[in-house]
Amino acid sequence: MKFPSMAEADGRTLGDEEVAAVERVIRSGMLSSVWGTEARALEREIAQVYGSRHAIACSSGTAALHLSVVAAAPDPGDEIITTPITDFGTVAPILAQNAVPVFADVDPSDGNLDPGAVARVIGPRTKAIMAVHLFGAPAGIHELRALADEHGLVLIEDCAQAWLAELPGGELAGTTGHVACLSLQQWKHITCGDGGVAITGDDERARRMRLFSDKGWDRAAGRSHAAFGLNYRMTELQAAVARAQLAKLPGVVAARRRTALRLIEALKGLPGVRLPRPQGHAWWLFPIVCPDGDAPELAAHLAAAGIPARAGYLAEPLNRAPVWQAAIYGTARFPLDGYSPNPCPQAERMVDRTLLVIDWNENYTSEHVELIAREITNFRARA
Numbered sequence: 516m517k518f519p520s521m522a523e524a525d526g527r528t529l530g531d532e533e534v535a536a537v538e539r540v541i542r543s544g545m546l547s548s549v550w551g552t553e554a555r556a557l558e559r560e561i562a563q564v565y566g567s568r569h570a571i572a573c574s575s576g577t578a579a580l581h582l583s584v585v586a587a588a589p590d591p592g593d594e595i596i597t598t599p600i601t602d603f604g605t606v607a608p609i610l611a612q613n614a615v616p617v618f619a620d621v622d623p624s625d626g627n628l629d630p631g632a633v634a635r636v637i638g639p640r641t642k643a644i645m646a647v648h649l650f651g652a653p654a655g656i657h658e659l660r661a662l663a664d665e666h667g668l669v670l671i672e673d674c675a676q677a678w679l680a681e682l683p684g685g686e687l688a689g690t691t692g693h694v695a696c697l698s699l700q701q702w703k704h705i706t707c708g709d710g711g712v713a714i715t716g717d718d719e720r721a722r723r724m725r726l727f728s729d730k731g732w733d734r735a736a737g738r739s740h741a742a743f744g745l746n747y748r749m750t751e752l753q754a755a756v757a758r759a760q761l762a763k764l765p766g767v768v769a770a771r772r773r774t775a776l777r778l779i780e781a782l783k784g785l786p787g788v789r790l791p792r793p794q795g796h797a798w799w800l801f802p803i804v805c806p807d808g809d810a811p812e813l814a815a816h817l818a819a820a821g822i823p824a825r826a827g828y829l830a831e832p833l834n835r836a837p838v839w840q841a842a843i844y845g846t847a848r849f850p851l852d853g854y855s856p857n858p859c860p861q862a863e864r865m866v867d868r869t870l871l872v873i874d875w876n877e878n879y880t881s882e883h884v885e886l887i888a889r890e891i892t893n894f895r896a897r898a
């Protein structure tokens with residue numbers, strides 16, 4: 516059975532609307548968002564969806580995360596607490612600002628940051644917490660916000676995998692932290708190839724992020740540079756496609772929720788399988804925890820049956836990534852001299868043995884769900 520894939524047209528929602536959007540921009544003659552209208556419109560539309568004062572469109576989710584670290588304004592050597600199970604785009608911006616990533620361990624039921632573990636690594640140099648809503652499951656963001664408030668820290672929410680994920684109170688993931696980031700990369704819920712958006716309710720943080728995304732150029736002041744910045748601008752082509760995609764987002768998430776619930780129903784009570792909690796989940800992937808440690812074997816069984824499933828999600832949790840063994844800036848590592856990342860035993864066990872992820876898609880049918888359920892059940896019956 517062919518599974519729709521986010522790398523192909525059958526697993527994307529790209530259609531006539533996106534074609535028309537690209538044509539509209541090209542025929543206008545203006546492809547840059549500095550003078551065009553599409554990126555500013557996308558920002559208004561995303562700010563409206565999230566009920567946030569500001570949205571800043573930029574070139575990638577990683578760029579949006581870099582802007583959010585800039586908004587947190589760490590001094591070189593300040594620490595930013597984050598999770599070892601995430602895309603490297605969460606961690607790279609910490610290094611880019613010469614801050615120090617401090618890994619905290621995760622909750623082994625869903626791989627999201629464990630607020631208790633975060634509390635244990637807060638120190639005098641901690642500046643911010645970067646939480647990730649992993650695979651679309653809402654992280655314990657209220658607890659993390661309480662910690663951030665208690666210690667005067669900035670809370671950044673990485674929502675790259677969690678478009679329209681909801682917290683227990685019904686609020687959208689991304690509206691509790693000081694800054695949140697979204698990604699429009701090829702493999703996310705909606706895409707324009709690459710793209711990102713940072714949202715915030717804070718005027719000064721928004722100003723800093725906007726300046727950084729445009730070479731520190733205050734366009735109202737002439738050719739004058741107010742701050743250090745890079746060029747992280749989104750193009751009008753990206754923004755126009757993203758706007759067409761944004762209109763389809765509620766349908767994408769609703770369809771993923773429908774089929775994910777069916778799979779949970781089909782697997783309920785199966786021993787050796789810990790199912791994700793569906794509340795508020797946006798189902799970027801469908802994660803399963805195998806507490807007995809046979810996720811790699813189950814993944815191999817599913818892959819052999821043509822199901823897009825992988826064990827571990829990462830080759831190694833980011834606290835074990837080879838990047839920490841080498842020089843980072845030329846031959847130097849400042850401010851990471853003597854740095855070695857914290858052990859995170861829960862995350863390490865998940866990535867090595869217990870975590871399985873199944874690619875999820877809005878175009879899955881009940882046949883896809885039934886095949887997945889059947890093969891997982893078969894594997895368990897044989898084990």
Ligand SMILES: *Cc1c(COP(=O)(O)O)cnc(C)c1O
Pocket residue numbers: 575576577578580601602603604605647673675676698699700709710711
């Ligand atoms: C994809 C992703 C990023 C990076 O986004 P890009 O748009 O690929 O730069 C960051 N964090 C998480 C959790 C992601 O899934």
